[in-house]
Amino acid sequence: MEAQRIVVKVGTSTLLREGGGVNLRRMDGLARVLADLKNMGHQVILVSSGAIGVGAGKLGMKARPTELRQKQAVAAVGQCELMHLYDKFFAEYGQTVAQILLTDEDVDVPSRAEHLSGTFTALLELGCIPVVNENDSVSSTEIETGQKKVLGDNDTLSAIVAGLCGADLLVLLSDIDGLYDADPHKCPGAKLIHRVEAITPEIEALAGGGGTQWGTGGMYTKLTAARRAMDHGIDMVIANSEHLDALYDIVEGRDVGTRFAAARRPTSVG
Numbered sequence: 001m002e003a004q005r006i007v008v009k010v011g012t013s014t015l016l017r018e019g020g021g022v023n024l025r026r027m028d029g030l031a032r033v034l035a036d037l038k039n040m041g042h043q044v045i046l047v048s049s050g051a052i053g054v055g056a057g058k059l060g061m062k063a064r065p066t067e068l069r070q071k072q073a074v075a076a077v078g079q080c081e082l083m084h085l086y087d088k089f090f091a092e093y094g095q096t097v098a099q100i101l102l103t104d105e106d107v108d109v110p111s112r113a114e115h116l117s118g119t120f121t122a123l124l125e126l127g128c129i130p131v132v133n134e135n136d137s138v139s140s141t142e143i144e145t146g147q148k149k150v151l152g153d154n155d156t157l158s159a160i161v162a163g164l165c166g167a168d169l170l171v172l173l174s175d176i177d178g179l180y181d182a183d184p185h186k187c188p189g190a191k192l193i194h195r196v197e198a199i200t201p202e203i204e205a206l207a208g209g210g211g212t213q214w215g216t217g218g219m220y221t222k223l224t225a226a227r228r229a230m231d232h233g234i235d236m237v238i239a240n241s242e243h244l245d246a247l248y249d250i251v252e253g254r255d256v257g258t259r260f261a262a263a264r265r266p267t268s269v270g
């Protein structure tokens with residue numbers, strides 16, 4: 001199989017247990033599969049949410065804080081803990097991680113975006129796994145609702161990163177198998193949609209908000225991400241983070257979750 005450049009995004013609901021503690025087993029499994037994909041010759045970029053959730057857990061809070069300055073402070077604690085855990089788990093599997101924290105301006109201003117793209121390329125050439133998040137402690141774009149600019153959320157951020165890096169594939173790992181014809185947490189009989197070829201108003205109408213107290217964007221932001229990825233000619237897949245081995249199948253193009261199939265495909269790495 002041809003080597004691919006793959007961006008994988010994990011949401012807060014994937015990283016945290018219901019009580020707010022970190023799901024260490026999940027993080028370990030994620031590091032193992034991503035390290036293995038890299039050993040297979042693929043290049044991997046991880047976009048990880050969880051700074052606020054992990055920070056809240058570490059500080060003994062029972063729910064996400066609501067006040068902006070508190071969220072920004074909690075994110076500073078959580079981001080540190082997140083990277084500590086990623087560093088530890090990826091090191092177990094022989095990989096080096098690199099932290100990239102972004103604000104709107106970094107992807108919006110062309111000269112900065114160009115530098116950023118160069119940094120990603122250099123990190124991948126050095127054999128690292130970049131771990132990306134919004135710089136929540138200095139940027140309030142994402143965590144302050146109603147004031148969204150370019151980034152807005154990590155689903156969108158992952159699609160921007162995928163475009164910036166010329167990725168072949170974007171995978172959003174969530175707490176759900178993919179896009180359903182209604183929110184399964186509200187409509188138990190909802191049916192999974194396996195393939196989407198265009199984000200039509202009918203598709204948009206299916207999307208609801210987040211499912212847990214920890215997740216933020218729900219399906220809305222995932223569809224925004226899908227549109228951006230498809231505009232760049234990049235396929236996007238939404239899949240359940242409970243079955244991390246499915247990542248192998250996704251990379252091989254097998255039917256898992258919901259695939260948003262782009263009309264044009266960029267050329268592969270190497």
Ligand SMILES: Nc1ncnc2c1ncn2[C@@H]1O[C@H](COP(=O)(O)OP(=O)(O)O)[C@@H](O)[C@H]1O
Pocket residue numbers: 010011012013014173174175176178179180181182183184185206207208209210211212214215216217218219
């Ligand atoms: N049509 C839909 N299909 C699937 N999930 C949906 C849909 N509409 C809303 N959702 C909700 O979106 C949630 C996933 O988004 P979110 O909670 O933000 O997770 P993450 O932290 O992974 O980004 C699901 O748990 C589900 O409740």
Ligand SMILES: N[C@@H](CCC(=O)OP(=O)(O)O)C(=O)O
Pocket residue numbers: 010011012013048049050051052053075133134136142153154155214215216217218
């Ligand atoms: N940047 C924030 C995550 C925001 C976000 O998009 O969260 P999610 O919906 O769980 O992917 C954080 O690290 O807490």
